[in-house]
Amino acid sequence: MFFDFKKPMNLYRKKMVSTCFTVKVLAMAGLASSWMACSNTGHDNSSGAEKQLSIEDSIVIDASSIFKLYTTTITKMNSTEDSVLLLLDKIAAIAYRIDTHHNIYGSDTMPKALTADMLSFTIDKLKCYFLYEKGVIAFSAEPNAKRKKYAFDHTDVNSFHNFTSEFKMMNDGSFLICKYPNEDMATREAFTRYFNSKIVYKAVIDESRPYLITKDVQNISFPVDYRTNNYNDTYPILYTNGSDIRYTFKYWDSLGIITPQGKERYAIPRQFSVKTEPIPEGSLTSKTKSEEYSSTRNKNISLLEFKHKILLFQQIGAEQYVNEETGMLNDYLSRDKRMLVFDLATKQFDDVAYKLPPNCNPVKSYVFNNRLYLFTVNESREKIKIYITTLK
Numbered sequence: 001m002f003f004d005f006k007k008p009m010n011l012y013r014k015k016m017v018s019t020c021f022t023v024k025v026l027a028m029a030g031l032a033s034s035w036m037a038c039s040n041t042g043h044d045n046s047s048g049a050e051k052q053l054s055i056e057d058s059i060v061i062d063a064s065s066i067f068k069l070y071t072t073t074i075t076k077m078n079s080t081e082d083s084v085l086l087l088l089d090k091i092a093a094i095a096y097r098i099d100t101h102h103n104i105y106g107s108d109t110m111p112k113a114l115t116a117d118m119l120s121f122t123i124d125k126l127k128c129y130f131l132y133e134k135g136v137i138a139f140s141a142e143p144n145a146k147r148k149k150y151a152f153d154h155t156d157v158n159s160f161h162n163f164t165s166e167f168k169m170m171n172d173g174s175f176l177i178c179k180y181p182n183e184d185m186a187t188r189e190a191f192t193r194y195f196n197s198k199i200v201y202k203a204v205i206d207e208s209r210p211y212l213i214t215k216d217v218q219n220i221s222f223p224v225d226y227r228t229n230n231y232n233d234t235y236p237i238l239y240t241n242g243s244d245i246r247y248t249f250k251y252w253d254s255l256g257i258i259t260p261q262g263k264e265r266y267a268i269p270r271q272f273s274v275k276t277e278p279i280p281e282g283s284l285t286s287k288t289k290s291e292e293y294s295s296t297r298n299k300n301i302s303l304l305e306f307k308h309k310i311l312l313f314q315q316i317g318a319e320q321y322v323n324e325e326t327g328m329l330n331d332y333l334s335r336d337k338r339m340l341v342f343d344l345a346t347k348q349f350d351d352v353a354y355k356l357p358p359n360c361n362p363v364k365s366y367v368f369n370n371r372l373y374l375f376t377v378n379e380s381r382e383k384i385k386i387y388i389t390t391l392k
Contacts, residue, residue, distance in 0.1 A: 048271035053374075053389050054389060059102060066361050069375070071085065072086050091115075093116075095107065095110060134152060135151035136150045161177070165239065180199075192227070198220070199235065200238065201214045231251045231278055232250075232294060237301070244257065248300045248312065250274065253274060255312060269351060272353060297317040307370060313340075314339075314340065333360075333381070337355075362375075371388055
């Protein structure tokens with residue numbers, strides 16, 4: 001048993017000191033006022049008004065890498081509130097828990113054999129699910145519970161990936177996954193076939209079967225421009241809430257919402273546009289040119305949700321791939337980022353955005369009990385700071 005959900009919420013920091021994490025909680029009153037307003041100076045940008053975030057608290061962590069952290073929540077039985085935010089360091093194979101007052105109060109050491117090749121993990125109804133390229137391993141929190149394996153059908157010609165969406169169980173016990181064809185995408189025939197295909201699938205766990213059942217989500221398809229032009233984007237950005245699906249693409253000026261009642265599409269305000277030109281022909285074979293294209297353009301990067309609002313995170317494109325003053329690359333973490341807010345009640349985006357802290361990674365950020373946990377790194381990228389802000 002790796003997660004003891006029944007442990008009392010008592011602080012025991014000595015145990016945390018003995019792990020590879022060093023944890024410290026810092027008060028951050030007034031920090032937001034020190035953030036400078038973002039100047040929209042990236043490639044093909046238009047300016048948009050911005051707000052400051054009011055920071056409530058923060059947590060500093062020594063961990064192996066911000067890209068190797070995975071988050072999920074544990075909800076008490078017969079409760080609608082999340083009781084534990086659980087973060088797992090994939091490399092160190094250690095999970096630690098944060099209570100509703102932002103205190104670290106426990107940790108669990110896990111076999112690295114379980115975490116080494118995982119794509120993500122989640123907890124649902126007190127069951128743990130670890131996602132791998134070949135399938136899912138599931139086990140309950142009960143003592144001596146046996147692991148169960150459910151495999152993707154690899155007689156299929158596709159691979160399954162979970163790069164740009166949260167791994168989370170939906171109300172019907174399924175989760176979203178993307179399919180990627182095992183063929184050379186350099187040919188026009190393969191390109192056309194892929195971008196006209198249904199890329200998003202639901203994977204359903206049937207405990208009586210060793211294989212996952214996969215069914216395509218008919219309502220999600222690539223934007224029309226993607227079918228004839230290469231935008232260096234191959235997966236939608238997905239988020240689920242119960243039975244509902246929210247999605248977008250990196251360079252798509254829309255937000256899609258799918259509910260049992262149907263599908264709706266809402267335009268992103270023009271001042272926050274991510275529309276750009278396709279990547280120049282031949283650039284995809286060059287890692288440098290591909291990264292330069294990604295770094296110098298505005299793009300959508302992540303979705304979250306709280307209460308009746310959807311949060312859409314964007315990267316602001318740099319003017320140049322290499323910063324002339326420092327000689328450093330304008331990579332993903334160093335780029336400025338902002339958060340747009342879509343109100344589900346009014347079905348409209350706010351006309352202003354929130355500027356995010358420096359070196360922020362919204363893909364790893366999380367909503368926990370109506371607070372937004374923003375994952376960032378320091379300049380040396382050796383420490384991870386999680387800023388916590390209350391969402392109204």
